[in-house]
Amino acid sequence: MDVMTHSSSFLLPSIPTDNGPSPSYALIVLNQRLPRFTPLLWTKAQLRICADGGANRVFDELPQLFPHEDVLDIRNRYKPDVIKGDMDSVRQEVIDFYTNLGTKIIDESYDQDSTDLCKCVAYIRDSTPNLEKSNLCILVAGALGGRFDHEIGNINVLCRFSTMRIVLLTDDCLILLLPSTHRHEILIQSSVEGPHCGLIPIGMPSERTTTTGLKWNLSDTGMRFGGLISTSNIVIEERITVQSDSDLLWTISIKTP
Ligand SMILES: Nc1ncnc2c1ncn2[C@@H]1O[C@H](COP(=O)(O)OP(=O)(O)OP(=O)(O)O)[C@@H](O)[C@H]1O
Numbered sequence: 001m002d003v004m005t006h007s008s009s010f011l012l013p014s015i016p017t018d019n020g021p022s023p024s025y026a027l028i029v030l031n032q033r034l035p036r037f038t039p040l041l042w043t044k045a046q047l048r049i050c051a052d053g054g055a056n057r058v059f060d061e062l063p064q065l066f067p068h069e070d071v072l073d074i075r076n077r078y079k080p081d082v083i084k085g086d087m088d089s090v091r092q093e094v095i096d097f098y099t100n101l102g103t104k105i106i107d108e109s110y111d112q113d114s115t116d117l118c119k120c121v122a123y124i125r126d127s128t129p130n131l132e133k134s135n136l137c138i139l140v141a142g143a144l145g146g147r148f149d150h151e152i153g154n155i156n157v158l159c160r161f162s163t164m165r166i167v168l169l170t171d172d173c174l175i176l177l178l179p180s181t182h183r184h185e186i187l188i189q190s191s192v193e194g195p196h197c198g199l200i201p202i203g204m205p206s207e208r209t210t211t212t213g214l215k216w217n218l219s220d221t222g223m224r225f226g227g228l229i230s231t232s233n234i235v236i237e238e239r240i241t242v243q244s245d246s247d248l249l250w251t252i253s254i255k256t257p
């Protein structure tokens with residue numbers, strides 16, 4: 001079974017010094033208060049997409065993160081490549097502004113069965129050549145800490161696109177999926193994340209999960225909703241390993257500066 005390596009090096013202000021090949025990033029901005037590190041993710045991403053009302057957040061809130069700079073300068077500098085969704089939240093003035101800058105607008109208001117985040121991930125999947133897909137990591141800003149139906153819908157996107165690397169982010173924590181098809185190695189960036197973490201079975205119980213590097217490790221242990229799930233765990237090593245017979249969510253706290 002192959003090993004999949006995970007690292008939150010996208011949260012580091014400088015280029016990481018670990019030697020592994022660095023992934024390429026796409027950023028999706030949702031319609032939630034922008035995490036403070038959004039400009040950093042924006043700079044690291046090669047493709048920037050706003051999910052419907054996420055474009056209002058870039059237009060309204062990104063300039064607030066640069067209080068000493070000219071609002072228009074910031075809006076011109078942080079231009080989304082694409083705005084996609086059912087377009088019931090993005091304001092017309094925001095569409096007009098970014099259309100003039102050359103942003104691609106994709107109106108899928110006919111589809112009321114999939115979320116705007118789902119539509120954006122599908123866009124990235126369909127526009128990325130196969131060769132680049134395995135090296136691509138999608139960062140989703142503003143995915144948690146709001147309406148519970150939206151939060152669960154966002155987590156469902158991890159399961160729906162389980163072969164893609166997707167990280168849901170807020171100021172406080174991140175969540176990603178550890179598919180059961182791989183063994184996992186998580187390299188902890190202790191300057192920006194941890195120590196609180198969790199491992200949660202999603203969709204079905206896990207009969208057997210084994211971990212190293214945690215304060216409360218699992219050793220061929222079962223986890224299920226209604227029984228044991230691993231919340232309020234603590235990372236104690238810089239390298240965590242996880243192997244499970246079921247897909248798990250990995251979550252870790254993000255440090256406040
Ligand atoms: N409160 C929230 N918490 C978490 N994610 C959110 C929240 N609000 C929006 N999102 C995310 O941002 C995306 C775009 O938001 P937007 O408000 O444009 O969606 P929407 O389809 O108009 O939602 P709805 O009609 O259900 O209010 C959503 O698909 C969702 O992924």
Ligand SMILES: Cc1ncc(C[n+]2csc(CCO)c2C)c(N)n1
Nearest residue numbers: 052085086087111112113114115116
């Ligand atoms: C069973 C079921 N429940 C809810 C919705 C509504 N819905 C789900 S995603 C979406 C688009 C949001 O941008 C909407 C309106 C549905 N279609 N089917």
